[in-house]
Amino acid sequence: MAEKSSIHGDLRLVNLTKTYGDFTAVNDLSLTIPEGSFFALLGPSGCGKTTTLRMVAGLEEPTNGQIFLGDTDITFTKPYQRPINTVFQNYALFPHLSIFENIAFGLRRRGIKDVKEQVEKALELVELSHLASRKPTQLSGGQQQRIALARAIVNRPALLLLDEPLGALDLKLRRQMQIELKWIQKEVGLTFVHVTHDQEEAMTMADTIAVMNEGEIEQLGSPADLYDNPKTAFVANFLGQSNLIKGTISGNDGDNHIVDLFGQKISLAKNRSHAVDNSIYAGIRPEKFRISRLETPTSGNILTGGKIEDVSYIGVSTQYQVLMPWGQEVMIFEQNDDAVAPFSVGENVNISWESGFTFALRGDEDAEAGMEVEPEETIDDDE
Ligand SMILES: Nc1ncnc2c1ncn2[C@@H]1O[C@H](COP(=O)(O)OP(=O)(O)OP(=O)(O)O)[C@@H](O)[C@H]1O
Ligand SMILES: [Mg+2]
Numbered sequence: 001m002a003e004k005s006s007i008h009g010d011l012r013l014v015n016l017t018k019t020y021g022d023f024t025a026v027n028d029l030s031l032t033i034p035e036g037s038f039f040a041l042l043g044p045s046g047c048g049k050t051t052t053l054r055m056v057a058g059l060e061e062p063t064n065g066q067i068f069l070g071d072t073d074i075t076f077t078k079p080y081q082r083p084i085n086t087v088f089q090n091y092a093l094f095p096h097l098s099i100f101e102n103i104a105f106g107l108r109r110r111g112i113k114d115v116k117e118q119v120e121k122a123l124e125l126v127e128l129s130h131l132a133s134r135k136p137t138q139l140s141g142g143q144q145q146r147i148a149l150a151r152a153i154v155n156r157p158a159l160l161l162l163d164e165p166l167g168a169l170d171l172k173l174r175r176q177m178q179i180e181l182k183w184i185q186k187e188v189g190l191t192f193v194h195v196t197h198d199q200e201e202a203m204t205m206a207d208t209i210a211v212m213n214e215g216e217i218e219q220l221g222s223p224a225d226l227y228d229n230p231k232t233a234f235v236a237n238f239l240g241q242s243n244l245i246k247g248t249i250s251g252n253d254g255d256n257h258i259v260d261l262f263g264q265k266i267s268l269a270k271n272r273s274h275a276v277d278n279s280i281y282a283g284i285r286p287e288k289f290r291i292s293r294l295e296t297p298t299s300g301n302i303l304t305g306g307k308i309e310d311v312s313y314i315g316v317s318t319q320y321q322v323l324m325p326w327g328q329e330v331m332i333f334e335q336n337d338d339a340v341a342p343f344s345v346g347e348n349v350n351i352s353w354e355s356g357f358t359f360a361l362r363g364d365e366d367a368e369a370g371m372e373v374e375p376e377e378t379i380d381d382d383e
Contacts, residue, residue, distance in 0.1 A: 011159055
């Protein structure tokens with residue numbers, strides 16, 4: 001393939017801001033994306049993901065801030081002079097050109113004569129060598145998607161930007177492409193910045209995820225970091241489901257806080273608390289809970305006085321809604337592994353969990369932040 005660009009290195013956004021009139025689409029964004037990593041920008045519709053990518057690609061001029069690739073300031077570099085390629089959701093292939101010529105296009109434009117070897121390698125990478133002589137309309141959506149990718153990768157950009165590139169594909173093909181994209185990224189070692197509003201997609205593919213909300217980054221980390229130890233209610237709710245229970249820190253026990261949840265005491269690791277004072281929300285993911293019948297002994301944190309309100313059997317797991325004495329409905333996922341007999345609506349139960357799984361958020365947060373946004377399909381449907 002072509003020589004790697006002379007401008008390369010980590011991508012650094014420094015205080016990047018974009019305003020339209022008095023509306024701020026991207027607000028003082030600073031982050032570093034290490035060279036060679038698979039980075040996802042995840043957030044609900046309208047949070048500023050595409051605007052951020054367009055500034056990196058040079059298609060939009062920042063109102064403020066800078067963009068660096070390695071040591072080179074590319075904030076005002078012309079788009080075609082940046083070693084950056086973008087694959088958009090509507091990856092328009094050239095309809096009159098063969099697949100081979102679609103991929104060769106960028107190389108030919110740069111005056112490279114002998115394109116055969118590079119194009120063939122790119123086709124091999126996306127496993128579509130046998131389709132080289134077809135026209136784009138003779139390919140399925142997923143195949144066209146892979147050609148769009150091959151067309152971008154053949155140029156060996158320092159940075160590949162992907163803006164919801166799988167949005168047009170049906171769910172099954174999308175899941176398959178997610179795995180393939182990740183594999184291709186590891187294979188070619190380029191930096192990928194992938195924009196999506198699908199949390200599962202981000203978690204499947206990325207080394208690092210930045211969760212964006214209203215033009216700002218709420219939290220940045222590995223998928224496991226963000227899921228296990230969210231810092232805000234928005235992240236806790238946008239990435240999977242969380243039970244947030246209002247409480248007060250009432251004491252300390254070594255590395256743990258003792259927390260009062262509506263009169264019942266639980267413990268919480270101090271280093272998993274993002275609260276600023278004694279008022280907190282204790283967060284527990286639905287699959288971390290265990291339900292027990294009243295006579296069953298339990299260990300770890302325990303809350304008593306629950307009542308099964310709803311049971312949904314969904315194959316791999318059963319989802320329970322348990323009404324707690326303070327009126328809150330708690331969501332619990334139990335594996336269907338026969339460890340416990342299923343519970344029925346109306347049963348009185350206790351719920352327990354390993355205290356190490358608890359995280360804590362500020363007590364003045366909006367516990368429903370990030371919930372109203374549909375992270376999946378529905379947004380695609382009306383596009
Ligand atoms: N040219 C423009 N003029 C005015 N407002 C704009 C312009 N471009 C984008 N916006 C606004 O900036 C905000 C961020 O838009 P952006 O396209 O970056 O969102 P997004 O996160 O990519 O959303 P989606 O997931 O729906 O693609 C939106 O509220 C949008 O309406
Ligand atoms: Mg967008």
